[in-house]
Amino acid sequence: MNQKQIIDQFPILKQKINQFPFVYFDNAATSQKPQMVIDRLVNYYSNFNSNIHRGVHKLSQQATDAYEHARMSVQKFIHASSSKEIIFTKGTTDSINLLAFSLGETFILEGDEIIVSELEHHSNIVPWQMLCERKKAILRVIPVTDEGELRMDEFVKLLNKQTRLVAIGHVSNALGTVNPVKEIIDLAHKNNSLVLIDGAQAVAHLKVDVQQLDCDFYAFSSHKMYGPMGVGVLFGKKELLEQLHPYQGGGEMIESVSFEKTIYNSLPFKFEAGTPNVADVLGFEAAIEFIQNEGIENLAAFENEVLSYASSELEKIGRIKIVGKAQNKAGVLSFLIEGIHPYDAGTILDQLGIAVRTGNHCAEPIMKRLGIRGTIRASFAAYNTKDEVDRMVRAIHKTIEMFS
């Protein structure tokens, strides 16, 4: 397959920064959007905009059908068994907060334990800390190796009768580590613990099959997989979601309301209070279509090639230390330039048209664990090329020159 055909679909990549061709290596923060996603948004507001689920008029019915069609596309994309298991949220953070609240109200008691890891994004730490504070539950943390891999031996030791939930990232946004989630899920289930997978960094790079994984919950964001911002998904097994206490109350999530007794709506609506973000959900569906048209294996092949090329080219520079050397990585390359603060390097790279991210990547605990304050992170999508890596390498040489 021709990568140029992919690149051509992203209008934003045509721009120049300071006369340099734009190299976008900040895909772990958010990926760019193909024309078909942008078109879907425009089309919705041009032709279909109306509120869903409650109108008898034609537009409302069309919008409702389109919205529910998108839900089925998500269901197929992650291989869920029912579209009732797909809850639309604002994003991964919102999905995890929903779960932390609802699970907390339903299942978590004083003294219960929740396991996360040192690798997690703040979004998969803070909601659990808040829950633990509310319920006097205990947060346990799986440590990682110097390479940035989970210590599975320690994980096994953390599991016990009190462990209600294991909340773990599929792919680390700070280091790129792909965690052995299947193994984690199986071990947790043997221990009668539930599992949430934070898939924010996985869905654009790996084929995700929630039935094969057998995870209880899976959270991800549209905007990190070529879709619009403002939409995410919480997948949950139907029998679990049915038991969970609702999160927010309001319209849409109710069957009937009276001051004596309000009856909640059925799944998935029970968890979708208020007018949903219809336009962006439809744009999200277009992003799924984009991925399916190209084939996620093909997209991943381009990324993996760029990731391994970038890793070996950076090693050649000599003054580079790659942070996170897990066997299995996806999409992310974190590194440091000896003697140069990541912020300084990022500032000059930016001037040279290379968009990377610097800092702690919303993952302070792993930075602390590795004894650093932050890294420079290049993160890749299917439209990135080896040629762009070469440009970044030249820019790094230039940066080193400027600071010496």
Add this chain to the structure above:
Amino acid sequence: MSIQEKANEIVAEFALFDDWMDKYNYLIELGHSTPIIEEKYRNESYLINGCQSRVWISAEMVDGKMILKADSDAVITKGVVSLLIRVLSNEKPEDILGNELGFLDQIGLQEHLSPTRANGLRAMIQQIKLYAMASEARKK
């Protein structure tokens, strides 16, 4: 030289640069040459929040004037903060409080510093003004 005169001098220096590269090279040079803050100030109490890099600023009153010193673990940041110090150090607190520091816009630092970075710059200015305010309050 007044605060305004020192600021004008910096604006004139920056006007000589043809492109961003010269400008950053100059900031890097400044960052390398700025005297390092004494070790006793490199701690949490002098740390400015809101910057990706760490910045420390200290203030001491000598003969009614405020002597400012600063340091950062990032060179460009140190260059930027050294410009602030050059303009504001060795001035009376009331003069520091009265200056809008418009020169930062004029030398294109705002333009080249994205919001998160600009926030850092803003936080530095705020801290210096806080020092000045505290000193004014003590006077009264």
